[in-house]
Amino acid sequence: MKKFLILVLSVLLTALSLVSCQEYDDGDISRVDSLAGIEGTDSLQPAAGTNEKSAEGENLPEESSPGTPQPVLEDNPIGYTAYNLRTIECNVDYPSILLINSKEELEEYIDTACLWNNEETGIINFLNTRKSFMEAVCRYDEEYFKNNILAFVHIEAISGSIDYWFDSLEDSGKIHINYTSPELQTCDMEYWHIIIEVPKDHPAVVVNTFTLEFEYVPEDDCVQPIDPNENSLPEGDDDYTAYVIRTSMCQVEYPSVLTLYTKEELDEYLATNFITGDYYEAEFLEKITKYDKEYFENNFLVLVRLEAISGSIKFKFAGLDDTGKMHVQEIWPAYEMTDDMAYWHIIIEVPHSHPAIPADVDFIIELTRISEE
Known part of the structure; x- marks a missing residue:
């Protein structure tokens, strides 16, 4: 009987140690500081400074065998498997490096x-609800850690519009991280885990000299006039100029x-809906105030107003046909989305x-949902 109880207790302890992917409710929450005492949590020298892809640019695989040691290739990013994952705020310093040895x-x-801490349900572990993160880390078993570590x-x-990804790892231990920072950004905070597989015989592992270096990679503005050549009328020869712009609510x-x-209708619309002078309004007003009385002599404007459940969702104007149907693509990211609402205008x-x-x-809208490549 005693052996049976011991066996039951051991099974329960094992089950509790496994990570589940339960749903959660944000509610009123406050962070619980609980990383003290975990080996290797010391933050290394901080430096200034999406997508769930490996360093080779492929999507997170369904299956992988992380137990195979990775070769040490000097300053060669292809020699290291890495996952760039949007996660959630954790009890760590930002930016920082943590070495996982077992x-x-x-x-x-x-x-x-x-x-x-959630006032209604008590302490909640939010990290294990991040599917992409859990799919990545659950692949690493004891066999993997015999010859490798994780960094x-x-x-x-400061914005969910900024993307980060692993570029390379030097023998000195310097980890190069690239990032993009578009001119037009969402106002939400975002948190990332970049997971890098490193062999134990890497020179930096032996002497523990890992550092971070961030490099900005220029990127075209997220809000750009649509190329008319991509939006030609399916049944005609005329092209349509369109602007897809994130605005305020x-x-x-x-x-x-x-x-x-x-022009009077346009002025009335602007006076009613664009009066706060915030960041998003400036971008919209820059485009739409160019339309004067002369423009309206032979043309008119069609405004498409769209609402997205996340600032990570983008829209693209894909055409206007002779029936008055406007084809709009709703582009959903391949990775996890920010939890902010977003509002858009398409000017045609x-x-x-x-x-x-x-x-x-x-005029009617036909929305087609597609996934970001």
Whole structure:
């Protein structure tokens, strides 16, 4: 009987140590500091400074065998497998590096790195609800750690629009991280784990000299005028100029379409909906205030108003046909999304000669959801 109880207790302890992927409710939460005492949590020299892809640029695989030691290739990013993952705020310094030397250390990190107090349900582990993170770390078993370690790079971003990815690892231990920072950004905070597989015989592992270096990689602005050549009329020869711009929330229905036939109608719309002068308004006003009375003599504007459940979702104007149907692509990211709402305007220049005008046809939106490559 005593042996049976011991066996039951051991099974329960094992089950508790396993990480589950339960759903959670944010509620009123506060962070629980619980990383003290975990070996290897010392933050190394901090430096200034998506996607769930490996360093080779491939999507996170369904299956992998991380037990195979990776070769030491001098300053060659292809020699190191890395995962660039959006996660959640953890009880660590940002930016920092954490070396995981064993399966036990990895399990302890998962169990304690991101504990938050919820007034209704008590302490919640949010890290193990991040599917992409758990799919990556659960591949590493005791066999892997015989010849390898993991280097966790913790990054805090001031916006979910900023992407980070592993570039290379020098023999000196310097980890090169690239990032993009578009001019137009969401206002949400974002947190990253970059997981790098490193063999134990790497020179930096022996002397523990890992450091971080961030490098900015220029990127075109997220909000750009759409190339008219990509949005030509399917049944005609005329092209349509369109601008896809993230804006502030307006007192309008979402999604909806508004046609503006005069400069006075445009001015009234702007005076009613764009009065706060915030960052997003500036981008929109820069584009739309160029339309004067002369423009409206032969043309009108179609405004498409869209609402997204996340600032990570983008939209693209894909065409306007003779029936008045506007084709819009709703682009969902391949990685986890930010939890902020986002609002968009698509400005489309349309001539009075469009077939929908004499036919008195309403302009409508056809949304097609696609996944980001």
